[in-house]
Amino acid sequence: xxxxTEKSIQIIEEGHITSPKGFTAGGVHCGLRKTKxxxxxxxxxxxxxxxxxxxxNSFQAAPLKVTKNSLEKSKKLxxxxxxxxxxxxxxxxxxxxxxxxxxxxxAEQMGVETDHVAVSSTGLIGVPLPMDKIRSGIGMLxxxxxxxxxxxxxxxxxxxxxTKHLAAQVEIDGKMITIGGAAKGSGMIHPNMATMLSFITxxxxxxxxxxxxxxxSATDNTFNMITxxxxxxxxxxxxxxxxxxxxxxxxxxSHPEWDKFFEAFQFVCQxxxxxxxxxxxxxxxxxxxxxTGAPSEIAARQVAKAIISSNLVKxxxxxxxxxxxxxxxxxGYSEQPIDADKVGISLGDIAVVKDGLPLDFDEGEGKLYxxxxxxxxxxxxxxxxxxxxxxxxxxxxxxxxxxxxxxT
Amino acid sequence: xxxxTEKSIQIIEEGHITSPKGFTAGGVHCGLRKTKxxxxxxxxxxxxxxxxxxxxNSFQAAPLKVTKNSLEKSKKLxxxxxxxxxxxxxxxxxxxxxxxxxxxxxAEQMGVETDHVAVSSTGLIGVPLPMDKIRSGIGMLxxxxxxxxxxxxxxxxxxxxxTKHLAAQVEIDGKMITIGGAAKGSGMIHPNMATMLSFITxxxxxxxxxxxxxxxSATDNTFNMITxxxxxxxxxxxxxxxxxxxxxxxxxxSHPEWDKFFEAFQFVCQxxxxxxxxxxxxxxxxxxxxxTGAPSEIAARQVAKAIISSNLVKxxxxxxxxxxxxxxxxxGYSEQPIDADKVGISLGDIAVVKDGLPLDFDEGEGKLYxxxxxxxxxxxxxxxxxxxxxxxxxxxxxxxxxxxxxxT
Numbered sequence: 001x002x003x004x005t006e007k008s009i010q011i012i013e014e015g016h017i018t019s020p021k022g023f024t025a026g027g028v029h030c031g032l033r034k035t036k037x038x039x040x041x042x043x044x045x046x047x048x049x050x051x052x053x054x055x056x057n058s059f060q061a062a063p064l065k066v067t068k069n070s071l072e073k074s075k076k077l078x079x080x081x082x083x084x085x086x087x088x089x090x091x092x093x094x095x096x097x098x099x100x101x102x103x104x105x106x107a108e109q110m111g112v113e114t115d116h117v118a119v120s121s122t123g124l125i126g127v128p129l130p131m132d133k134i135r136s137g138i139g140m141l142x143x144x145x146x147x148x149x150x151x152x153x154x155x156x157x158x159x160x161x162x163t164k165h166l167a168a169q170v171e172i173d174g175k176m177i178t179i180g181g182a183a184k185g186s187g188m189i190h191p192n193m194a195t196m197l198s199f200i201t202x203x204x205x206x207x208x209x210x211x212x213x214x215x216x217s218a219t220d221n222t223f224n225m226i227t228x229x230x231x232x233x234x235x236x237x238x239x240x241x242x243x244x245x246x247x248x249x250x251x252x253x254s255h256p257e258w259d260k261f262f263e264a265f266q267f268v269c270q271x272x273x274x275x276x277x278x279x280x281x282x283x284x285x286x287x288x289x290x291x292t293g294a295p296s297e298i299a300a301r302q303v304a305k306a307i308i309s310s311n312l313v314k315x316x317x318x319x320x321x322x323x324x325x326x327x328x329x330x331x332g333y334s335e336q337p338i339d340a341d342k343v344g345i346s347l348g349d350i351a352v353v354k355d356g357l358p359l360d361f362d363e364g365e366g367k368l369y370x371x372x373x374x375x376x377x378x379x380x381x382x383x384x385x386x387x388x389x390x391x392x393x394x395x396x397x398x399x400x401x402x403x404x405x406x407x408t
Numbered sequence: 409x410x411x412x413t414e415k416s417i418q419i420i421e422e423g424h425i426t427s428p429k430g431f432t433a434g435g436v437h438c439g440l441r442k443t444k445x446x447x448x449x450x451x452x453x454x455x456x457x458x459x460x461x462x463x464x465n466s467f468q469a470a471p472l473k474v475t476k477n478s479l480e481k482s483k484k485l486x487x488x489x490x491x492x493x494x495x496x497x498x499x500x501x502x503x504x505x506x507x508x509x510x511x512x513x514x515a516e517q518m519g520v521e522t523d524h525v526a527v528s529s530t531g532l533i534g535v536p537l538p539m540d541k542i543r544s545g546i547g548m549l550x551x552x553x554x555x556x557x558x559x560x561x562x563x564x565x566x567x568x569x570x571t572k573h574l575a576a577q578v579e580i581d582g583k584m585i586t587i588g589g590a591a592k593g594s595g596m597i598h599p600n601m602a603t604m605l606s607f608i609t610x611x612x613x614x615x616x617x618x619x620x621x622x623x624x625s626a627t628d629n630t631f632n633m634i635t636x637x638x639x640x641x642x643x644x645x646x647x648x649x650x651x652x653x654x655x656x657x658x659x660x661x662s663h664p665e666w667d668k669f670f671e672a673f674q675f676v677c678q679x680x681x682x683x684x685x686x687x688x689x690x691x692x693x694x695x696x697x698x699x700t701g702a703p704s705e706i707a708a709r710q711v712a713k714a715i716i717s718s719n720l721v722k723x724x725x726x727x728x729x730x731x732x733x734x735x736x737x738x739x740g741y742s743e744q745p746i747d748a749d750k751v752g753i754s755l756g757d758i759a760v761v762k763d764g765l766p767l768d769f770d771e772g773e774g775k776l777y778x779x780x781x782x783x784x785x786x787x788x789x790x791x792x793x794x795x796x797x798x799x800x801x802x803x804x805x806x807x808x809x810x811x812x813x814x815x816t
Contacts, residue, residue: 057740126766319812332465404727
């Protein structure tokens, strides 16, 4: 766990994806949604070193394929465009050529190289992208009146109830580096499915290869450790742009302050991941599961994920029921090597299980603790040195309501 | 999929676990629950070849350990006792010696060898077994007034809403062999966790080794293919007793009618599994997922399980929403080799996806179909010859209600 203070990371109050130098963002309404903003752009003054991670779902949506292909060649991005309301997934060859056209037209409109444009879509699947509306959206890109990070953050939402943004600073080579981020995601969303999208910017100079490996590591610890309902979408994507406008000596793993940069970078990823988990469909609480004493990093992650994904744990926390048996059970079926006689469990500061056996604790106190908006479950396996943290949310009537109601 | 007709399997109307020759069963109230029956027994006139499969949860409950140890030595069972209301799990050394005492006292009461007694518990975890009540229950075992399969089936329930029983017959060596079964299970149950318990009896003579392998195979295709909420308990167990009282030539894999026996045996397992899935906590529907065209058996199973476990699929079916995108998505994240351009999906007889692309179908018709009590989702991966079927239930407001309400 990183805390801002211990790593000299400074959080920017009301920080945005445009807090780093040289980035602008905006959003417009192009008619994909009734009245809400539905088309957003993020732009760097100069081409930025870029990296991406993508959903492992076999049904990868067309915009992901286009973006991935371009980025693998160019290693750089200058403009990212995102539409909501339509995921351009399960749309076959037409979908792929639509995504290519979206990329090409954006490049022309913004005066950048085609391979420096990423395209991203979220919303309904199986419906062809309404290209007339997309074209009209692209025609509006970059206008000053629509330029604001809030517009971008709103334009990328689907069933999210809040926008998600964050920025932090850290000193590298005596220069104040800024890292900003924006995200969307609220579960695999009504009416069909949606997406976890995250965009991260920094004005630090970072070598592309190192940026890619930093993104991969940070994603494993943050975005890949959240779950709302266990469903991984066709459109999930995280992109990062590092435009180097702070003119620091380009960062890589050998740079003496690499760790400092990475911690700050991961801090922003973690912050966005937690905002997504907390805004899970129907959620009333953010749940954090911290697993320590694991024999390996994989074991720590798997146990944390088993707990955070358990419907029974999630409903118990919704009901503020200090039902530790469900946590024990999830630990037990995580398919990791566990010594049942060594496991300890706490709800916040309240120890409820020690050496695999129940402790006498005040159930009323446990219930009171679980009524908090942020709930922490701590599991010590006591058989190793590794740890992992996962985030999720409670399972509520509203989750069922949101997802059971017929598409209209 | 086995259907009774095509394999000359005859279902016994109102069949029970005592339908096979030589078995008796009963249940009493010994004070573990307020008024409901809470202690059941199943008994064979003569020691029966026996086999068992057990939960893979690392926190295996004491009665499972005791039963497993005995059965591994004796290979036979004559009496099975089951208590509800207390799982004797997470109870440490005391729990283990309590389970041993429960076994020993039952053996004395029934006049059978200790190693021929299986003990089983389901209910609250982390609470020591109230041995005074267990002893009083054992003292009542075998009395004629309490002897009826219905009593046994009731005594093993927790939050189940119905008893689950089934029997079928098949001719082997010109003799009519009967296979009976009883089960409980309704999700990992309020107030702490509970259990899938199944007991199967037959009057066929079956070699113990073959019985064990038949149970393992049948379980993989049936009990291991159901999910209510994905939570696998500490106490799950399936036991089978074959007492040979029909005096057929002992069955093994080389017997010319082995396949016929196995199909009938699996038919009973499947029937019980479906009864459990249908009685899932809060469920209003039984969902069957049939995956065909898979490159391997494991792939077929994994894809079927990914779909049946998806909260989004489960809520969509609760809401009778023909939202095929969620099925596509679950197929995609099943971590199996999928060719996205080959997948076909049907809701019952209504084809909704072909070659990975949506078909034009009547949504009203789809909605109407999903309003049935039994819903079938068919997924053809079109890349192989293997298939698998999984069963589950919808995710409803009542599931949240049952599991979120505080223990009282």
